[in-house]
Amino acid sequence: MHTICLLSLKGGAGKSTVVQSLAVCAVQHGQKTLIIELDPQGTQKNWSRRREPSDPRVVQTLPQSLDDMLDDALQNETHWVFLDTPGHDTSTAAAAAAHADIIVVPCKIQSMKDFDSVMLTLAEANRSNKPVYVVMNQVPPNSRILVERKRCEIEAAYQVPVLAKFLSRRADFEYCDALGLSAAEFNPHGAAALEIERLYTLIQSIFIATESRDQHPVQEKSPSAQVKDVDLTPEPPVLQEISASPKVTTLFPRVREI
Numbered sequence: 001m002h003t004i005c006l007l008s009l010k011g012g013a014g015k016s017t018v019v020q021s022l023a024v025c026a027v028q029h030g031q032k033t034l035i036i037e038l039d040p041q042g043t044q045k046n047w048s049r050r051r052e053p054s055d056p057r058v059v060q061t062l063p064q065s066l067d068d069m070l071d072d073a074l075q076n077e078t079h080w081v082f083l084d085t086p087g088h089d090t091s092t093a094a095a096a097a098a099h100a101d102i103i104v105v106p107c108k109i110q111s112m113k114d115f116d117s118v119m120l121t122l123a124e125a126n127r128s129n130k131p132v133y134v135v136m137n138q139v140p141p142n143s144r145i146l147v148e149r150k151r152c153e154i155e156a157a158y159q160v161p162v163l164a165k166f167l168s169r170r171a172d173f174e175y176c177d178a179l180g181l182s183a184a185e186f187n188p189h190g191a192a193a194l195e196i197e198r199l200y201t202l203i204q205s206i207f208i209a210t211e212s213r214d215q216h217p218v219q220e221k222s223p224s225a226q227v228k229d230v231d232l233t234p235e236p237p238v239l240q241e242i243s244a245s246p247k248v249t250t251l252f253p254r255v256r257e258i
Contacts, residue, residue: 050180
Protein backbone atom coordinates (compact mmCIF):
# COMPACT_ATOMS: atom_id res chain seq x y z
CA MET A 1 0.00 0.00 0.00
CA HIS A 2 1.34 3.42 -0.99
CA THR A 3 0.54 6.26 1.39
CA ILE A 4 1.16 9.82 0.20
CA CYS A 5 0.79 12.89 2.37
CA LEU A 6 0.09 16.21 0.63
CA LEU A 7 1.50 18.85 2.93
CA SER A 8 1.49 22.64 2.92
CA LEU A 9 1.20 24.89 5.93
CA LYS A 10 -0.19 27.62 3.72
CA GLY A 11 -3.74 27.37 2.42
CA GLY A 12 -4.39 27.65 -1.28
CA ALA A 13 -1.28 25.79 -2.44
CA GLY A 14 -3.44 23.30 -4.35
CA LYS A 15 -3.21 20.20 -2.16
CA SER A 16 -6.80 19.14 -2.81
CA THR A 17 -6.44 19.50 -6.58
CA VAL A 18 -3.26 17.42 -6.62
CA VAL A 19 -4.91 14.75 -4.44
CA GLN A 20 -8.02 14.54 -6.61
CA SER A 21 -5.97 14.43 -9.80
CA LEU A 22 -3.63 11.67 -8.65
CA ALA A 23 -6.34 9.63 -6.91
CA VAL A 24 -8.60 9.56 -9.96
CA CYS A 25 -5.62 8.69 -12.16
CA ALA A 26 -4.83 5.74 -9.87
CA VAL A 27 -8.44 4.55 -10.18
CA GLN A 28 -8.20 4.84 -13.95
CA HIS A 29 -5.20 2.54 -13.76
CA GLY A 30 -7.29 -0.05 -11.94
CA GLN A 31 -5.88 0.70 -8.49
CA LYS A 32 -8.02 0.60 -5.37
CA THR A 33 -7.70 4.12 -3.98
CA LEU A 34 -8.69 5.97 -0.83
CA ILE A 35 -8.58 9.67 0.03
CA ILE A 36 -8.37 10.43 3.74
CA GLU A 37 -9.28 14.04 4.44
CA LEU A 38 -7.91 15.58 7.62
CA ASP A 39 -9.12 19.09 6.80
CA PRO A 40 -12.24 20.04 8.81
CA GLN A 41 -13.36 22.28 5.94
CA GLY A 42 -14.34 19.11 4.07
CA THR A 43 -13.16 20.14 0.60
CA GLN A 44 -12.63 16.55 -0.53
CA LYS A 45 -15.86 15.33 1.07
CA ASN A 46 -17.87 18.02 -0.70
CA TRP A 47 -16.17 17.16 -3.98
CA SER A 48 -17.02 13.48 -3.54
CA ARG A 49 -20.71 14.32 -2.96
CA ARG A 50 -20.79 16.00 -6.37
CA ARG A 51 -19.35 12.92 -8.05
CA GLU A 52 -21.30 10.20 -9.80
CA PRO A 53 -18.45 7.65 -9.77
CA SER A 54 -18.04 5.96 -6.41
CA ASP A 55 -14.23 5.80 -6.66
CA PRO A 56 -11.98 7.01 -5.27
CA ARG A 57 -13.59 6.63 -1.86
CA VAL A 58 -13.29 9.71 0.37
CA VAL A 59 -13.44 9.62 4.16
CA GLN A 60 -13.07 12.53 6.54
CA THR A 61 -11.50 11.81 9.89
CA LEU A 62 -9.39 13.14 12.76
CA PRO A 63 -5.62 12.59 13.18
CA GLN A 64 -6.14 10.26 16.14
CA SER A 65 -8.11 7.89 13.89
CA LEU A 66 -5.43 7.60 11.22
CA ASP A 67 -3.98 4.34 12.56
CA ASP A 68 -7.35 2.59 12.40
CA MET A 69 -8.16 4.05 8.98
CA LEU A 70 -4.86 2.90 7.48
CA ASP A 71 -5.12 -0.54 9.08
CA ASP A 72 -8.56 -0.91 7.56
CA ALA A 73 -7.28 0.23 4.16
CA LEU A 74 -4.48 -2.31 4.32
CA GLN A 75 -6.89 -5.10 5.24
CA ASN A 76 -9.05 -4.14 2.28
CA GLU A 77 -6.06 -4.39 -0.06
CA THR A 78 -6.04 -0.71 -0.94
CA HIS A 79 -3.25 0.22 -3.32
CA TRP A 80 -3.07 4.00 -2.88
CA VAL A 81 -3.94 6.22 0.09
CA PHE A 82 -3.78 10.00 -0.19
CA LEU A 83 -3.71 12.08 2.99
CA ASP A 84 -5.07 15.59 2.42
CA THR A 85 -4.05 17.93 5.24
CA PRO A 86 -5.26 21.39 6.29
CA GLY A 87 -3.09 24.48 6.16
CA HIS A 88 -1.91 26.22 9.33
CA ASP A 89 -2.24 23.08 11.47
CA THR A 90 1.15 21.73 12.43
CA SER A 91 -0.16 18.99 14.75
CA THR A 92 -2.32 17.46 12.02
CA ALA A 93 0.49 17.87 9.51
CA ALA A 94 2.88 16.06 11.84
CA ALA A 95 0.43 13.18 12.37
CA ALA A 96 -0.17 12.76 8.64
CA ALA A 97 3.52 12.96 7.81
CA ALA A 98 4.33 10.30 10.40
CA HIS A 99 1.94 7.86 8.69
CA ALA A 100 3.06 8.54 5.13
CA ASP A 101 5.51 6.69 2.93
CA ILE A 102 6.41 9.88 1.08
CA ILE A 103 5.49 13.55 1.48
CA VAL A 104 4.64 15.77 -1.47
CA VAL A 105 4.71 19.55 -0.99
CA PRO A 106 2.83 21.57 -3.64
CA CYS A 107 4.21 25.01 -4.43
CA LYS A 108 2.93 27.83 -6.62
CA ILE A 109 6.04 29.20 -8.27
CA GLN A 110 4.65 32.63 -9.19
CA SER A 111 3.71 33.64 -5.64
CA MET A 112 6.54 34.68 -3.31
CA LYS A 113 4.25 34.01 -0.32
CA ASP A 114 3.83 30.41 -1.46
CA PHE A 115 7.50 30.15 -2.31
CA ASP A 116 8.53 31.40 1.15
CA SER A 117 6.01 29.12 2.89
CA VAL A 118 7.80 26.06 1.50
CA MET A 119 10.54 26.55 4.12
CA LEU A 120 8.09 26.17 7.03
CA THR A 121 6.39 23.18 5.42
CA LEU A 122 9.69 21.43 4.74
CA ALA A 123 10.82 22.00 8.32
CA GLU A 124 7.71 20.15 9.52
CA ALA A 125 8.02 17.45 6.86
CA ASN A 126 11.67 16.75 7.65
CA ARG A 127 10.83 15.97 11.27
CA SER A 128 9.08 12.83 10.04
CA ASN A 129 12.28 11.49 8.42
CA LYS A 130 10.28 10.54 5.34
CA PRO A 131 11.23 11.22 1.71
CA VAL A 132 10.03 14.69 0.70
CA TYR A 133 9.43 16.04 -2.80
CA VAL A 134 8.18 19.41 -4.03
CA VAL A 135 5.69 19.49 -6.90
CA MET A 136 5.20 22.76 -8.75
CA ASN A 137 1.51 23.58 -9.06
CA GLN A 138 -0.50 26.11 -11.08
CA VAL A 139 2.51 26.68 -13.30
CA PRO A 140 1.90 29.28 -16.05
CA PRO A 141 1.61 27.48 -19.40
CA ASN A 142 4.47 27.93 -21.86
CA SER A 143 6.93 29.16 -19.25
CA ARG A 144 9.91 26.83 -19.60
CA ILE A 145 12.47 29.38 -18.46
CA LEU A 146 10.48 30.28 -15.34
CA VAL A 147 9.92 26.61 -14.47
CA GLU A 148 13.60 25.77 -14.78
CA ARG A 149 14.70 28.82 -12.80
CA LYS A 150 12.26 28.14 -9.96
CA ARG A 151 13.17 24.46 -9.86
CA CYS A 152 16.83 25.38 -9.42
CA GLU A 153 15.98 28.02 -6.80
CA ILE A 154 13.92 25.61 -4.70
CA GLU A 155 16.49 22.83 -4.84
CA ALA A 156 19.35 25.22 -4.01
CA ALA A 157 17.50 27.04 -1.22
CA TYR A 158 15.90 24.06 0.53
CA GLN A 159 18.02 21.07 -0.53
CA VAL A 160 14.93 19.12 -1.57
CA PRO A 161 14.22 17.43 -4.92
CA VAL A 162 11.64 19.05 -7.17
CA LEU A 163 9.66 16.64 -9.32
CA ALA A 164 10.29 17.10 -13.02
CA LYS A 165 6.56 16.79 -13.75
CA PHE A 166 4.08 19.39 -12.53
CA LEU A 167 0.56 20.72 -12.96
CA SER A 168 -0.10 23.91 -14.91
CA ARG A 169 -2.73 26.57 -14.43
CA ARG A 170 -5.40 25.31 -16.82
CA ALA A 171 -9.12 25.89 -17.14
CA ASP A 172 -9.87 22.15 -16.90
CA PHE A 173 -8.81 22.17 -13.24
CA GLU A 174 -11.34 24.92 -12.54
CA TYR A 175 -14.28 23.58 -14.53
CA CYS A 176 -14.06 19.99 -13.30
CA ASP A 177 -14.46 20.78 -9.60
CA ALA A 178 -18.08 21.91 -9.85
CA LEU A 179 -18.95 18.56 -11.42
CA GLY A 180 -17.08 16.45 -8.88
CA LEU A 181 -14.58 15.33 -11.51
CA SER A 182 -10.86 15.48 -12.02
CA ALA A 183 -9.44 17.35 -15.00
CA ALA A 184 -8.63 14.01 -16.63
CA GLU A 185 -12.28 12.96 -16.41
CA PHE A 186 -13.57 16.34 -17.54
CA ASN A 187 -11.32 16.46 -20.61
CA PRO A 188 -9.55 13.10 -21.09
CA HIS A 189 -7.56 14.26 -24.11
CA GLY A 190 -6.60 17.70 -22.76
CA ALA A 191 -3.22 19.03 -21.68
CA ALA A 192 -4.18 18.85 -17.99
CA ALA A 193 -5.00 15.14 -18.29
CA LEU A 194 -1.58 14.51 -19.84
CA GLU A 195 0.18 16.36 -17.04
CA ILE A 196 -1.69 14.35 -14.41
CA GLU A 197 -0.73 11.08 -16.11
CA ARG A 198 2.92 12.07 -16.23
CA LEU A 199 2.95 13.13 -12.56
CA TYR A 200 1.22 9.92 -11.46
CA THR A 201 3.66 7.79 -13.45
CA LEU A 202 6.62 9.60 -11.94
CA ILE A 203 5.38 9.15 -8.37
CA GLN A 204 4.66 5.49 -9.09
CA SER A 205 8.26 5.08 -10.22
CA ILE A 206 9.47 6.54 -6.92
CA PHE A 207 7.64 3.82 -5.01
CA ILE A 208 8.92 1.10 -7.32
CA ALA A 209 12.52 2.26 -6.84
CA THR A 210 12.04 2.53 -3.07
CA GLU A 211 10.58 -0.98 -2.84
CA SER A 212 13.44 -2.34 -4.94
CA ARG A 213 15.99 -0.74 -2.63
CA ASP A 214 14.22 -2.09 0.47
CA GLN A 215 14.07 -5.60 -0.97
CA HIS A 216 17.73 -5.59 -1.98
CA PRO A 217 19.57 -3.57 0.66
CA VAL A 218 23.28 -3.03 0.24
CA GLN A 219 25.25 -5.05 2.78
CA GLU A 220 27.55 -2.88 4.88
CA LYS A 221 31.14 -3.96 5.27
CA SER A 222 32.42 -4.96 8.67
CA PRO A 223 34.31 -2.26 10.61
CA SER A 224 37.61 -4.01 9.97
CA ALA A 225 37.01 -3.98 6.24
CA GLN A 226 36.12 -0.32 6.06
CA VAL A 227 38.63 2.17 4.76
CA LYS A 228 39.12 5.28 6.85
CA ASP A 229 37.72 8.53 5.45
CA VAL A 230 36.07 6.77 2.52
CA ASP A 231 32.32 7.30 2.04
CA LEU A 232 30.78 3.84 1.74
CA THR A 233 27.21 5.12 1.37
CA PRO A 234 25.68 3.39 -1.68
CA GLU A 235 24.74 5.59 -4.58
CA PRO A 236 20.94 6.02 -4.86
CA PRO A 237 19.31 4.21 -7.77
CA VAL A 238 18.51 6.18 -10.87
CA LEU A 239 14.74 6.53 -10.89
CA GLN A 240 13.09 6.30 -14.24
CA GLU A 241 9.67 7.32 -15.39
CA ILE A 242 7.51 4.36 -16.42
CA SER A 243 5.80 4.83 -19.74
CA ALA A 244 3.93 2.77 -22.26
CA SER A 245 6.39 4.00 -24.88
CA PRO A 246 10.03 2.80 -24.99
CA LYS A 247 11.30 6.23 -24.06
CA VAL A 248 12.02 6.87 -20.36
CA THR A 249 13.29 9.90 -18.52
CA THR A 250 15.14 10.24 -15.25
CA LEU A 251 13.42 11.36 -12.08
CA PHE A 252 14.80 14.89 -12.06
CA PRO A 253 15.69 15.75 -15.67
CA ARG A 254 15.85 19.22 -17.03
CA VAL A 255 12.37 20.49 -17.78
CA ARG A 256 11.76 19.95 -21.47
CA GLU A 257 8.09 20.51 -21.93
CA ILE A 258 5.12 22.20 -20.35
